[in-house]
Amino acid sequence: MSRVQGPSSLKRKRPELNSPVQSLTEHERILYDVIRSKQDIGIWTRDMKKEAKLPDNVVNKSLKALRVKNLIKEVVNIQNKGRKHFMATEFEPSKEISGGAWYLEGSLDTEFIESLRQLCKRQIEKKGVATLEEVTDLINSYPAFNVDVTKQQIEEILRTLILDNAIMEVKSNGMGEFASIPFGKVCYRYISKAALGGEPKAGALASIPCGVCPRISHCTPDGIISPKTCVYYQKWLDF
Known part of the structure; x- marks a missing residue:
């Protein structure tokens, strides 16, 4: 896998000499300024037309010219995939538009997520037993996994593993297997298959998964992320 992850905050490119911006027509300049002003949020074509106050045929012609000059790009808005959404090429889509690190070109990157899991x-x-920091460092140093991940991303992945009863969250007591981990530090322990035959472990599906879901703020009854499509919620119901 060669997908490279990074912060979804604004990414500004260094201005180039002889930029095509200098050769824009009046209408192209108006449209470009409207699109560029939206930064990493971008703008829907209908809103763009209203704000630019230009006829449809002029907007369409200008959009084509701006794309040819590589000044704007069409991006997928996960909230409204059917709408044409444009953004200046110097910006990268915000999490609200792209869906964040777990999405690729508007779709949930299940292959990337499962590989990371x-x-x-x-x-x-x-x-x-390992801490969040240790797992993050190990992943980022793994030669066969050419991806730069953050602690937040790894923490979200670890929470899904907790829900799957693959690992459990514990706190170090500073002794034995925890000797190298400061007392009270949150860490994660692997749950062997043999252990699963005994009593349910802490961190398994003993409580509703919504409480630890990193995407709970995006969860709606009929949304892309919803109880109807959540495999962890279904597992909890069947538990």
């Missing part, structure tokens, strides 16, 4: 699980299994 399996790698995190293997790293914790090897160590027995």
Whole structure:
């Protein structure tokens, strides 16, 4: 996998000499200024036309010219995939538009998520017990996984593994297997298959998963993320 993750905050490109901006027509300049002013949020074509106050045929012609000059790009808005959404090429879509690190070109990147889940699980299994920082460092140093991930991303992945009963969240007591981890530090322990045959472990599906879901703020009854499509919620119902 070669997908590279990074912060979804604004990414500004260095201005180039002899920029095509200098050769814009009056209408192209008006439209470009409207689109560029929206920064990493971008703008829907209908809103663009209202704000630019230009006829449809002029807008369409100007959009085509701006795309040819590589000054704007069409992006997928996960909230409204059917709408044409444009953004200046110097910006990267915000999380509200792109869906964040777990989305690729407007779709949930399940392959990336599952690869990261399996790698995190293997790293914790090897160590027995590991902190969030240790897992993050191990993932970022893994030669076969050419992706730069953040602690927040890894924490979200670890929470899904907790819900799947693959690992459990514990606190270090500073002794034994926790000797290298400061007392009271939150860490994660691998749950072996043999252990699953006994009493349910802390961190398993013992409470409603919504309480620890990192996407709860985006969850709506009929949205892209919803109780109807949530596999963890269904597992909790069947537990």
